Amino acid sequence: MIGFLLFCLLFITTVLLIILFLFNLTLSITKKKPFPQKWLGAALTGAVLVAGVILYQTYFFTFNKIDRQAMQKGPGPISSPSETYTANAFYELYGGAAGGVNVWVEITENNEAGNIKTIYYSDAKDDFSMNWIDEDTLHIVNNNPESPDSDRSIKLDVNKEIYDENGRACHSLVMKDEYVKCYQD
Template identity: 55%
Template sequence: MQPLYSSERINDKCVKRSEKLCKKGRINILTLLGILIAFISVILLLIFSVTLLISIIKKKPFPKKLFIATITGLGMVCIIYIYENYFFTFDSINQEYTQPGPGPLPSPTERYTAHAYYEPYGGAAGGVNVWVELTDHLNNDKKKIIYYADVKRSFSMFWTDEKTLFIRNVEHYDNKSITLNVEKEIYHESGLACKSWVMKNEYVTCYKGKEGNEN
């Protein structure tokens, strides 16, 4: 079993290394753009509603341009929402700034290798995510991510058999630990991987949040 791990230490190293490495936040640019467009669309909708009411009362022409702008904004928000929720992949992980964690950890027959990586975010006031990458050496060293969550003070992992990896990620009463069948199961804390249409062929069972947690 790997030794206990402190997320505070990794984040401190990240800050000392370079503030630039820690400026990655949880909310990406596309999400921020969606929020901005949604805000503008709501304002346009209110203006359109008032303008439409006035045009009906005073029998003025229908505000076509304002209507088109409002519908376009709302349509863009819907597209961004669908893309963010149903076209999610782990490619969004900023691997340039990751730091190596426990591993490589070979399975009993050495067919698989598990390796954890840390992903600092938010600078000194931020935190650290952890993701576990699995390599299948009998399948052209194919790699896939089987675990992604906010890392806690105690993080370790070990194989219980050839196909089963226990990942311990716990701090006091916040437990994100889980046992995974690496051939069929994955864990994603936010659950976006579980909803993603493009990732359906990568697992049989996808856990999110506290689903499947073990002590």
């Protein structure tokens, strides 16, 4: 949340700097004043910082940014048929009283390494459940029966596929090695 507020402050400051630069540029042209180099430098610096933050959030996204302090346990644990994997769902509250709830599903490999990876992340709907189709395929139901456009249900091969409703994981250069196919809404 603090990161978002800092980004908003940076964005607003950059917009103001660009407006001030354009105002001073107009003055320099109409009143034959010197070119506003300092305003140009400040505006360009702000624009580069905003672009850098956006590019970083897009191409270096990981599920580690999930607010695990505010998480609530969801359905699970649910073991795969031969108990190779365990699926757990968690809920993340966001936005305070007027906010909503995100849901994510983590798969734990029940071997000595005990690797945990997130394979599903979406806005939580009214009807959420999980069940194993076979050893490697998890069916996740996440929909609101009263709103057909809200269905975020999917069958995922836990070794090769992930789902991120917003698509950030699908664009992330950091996460490319963690899946073969990434789905987004």
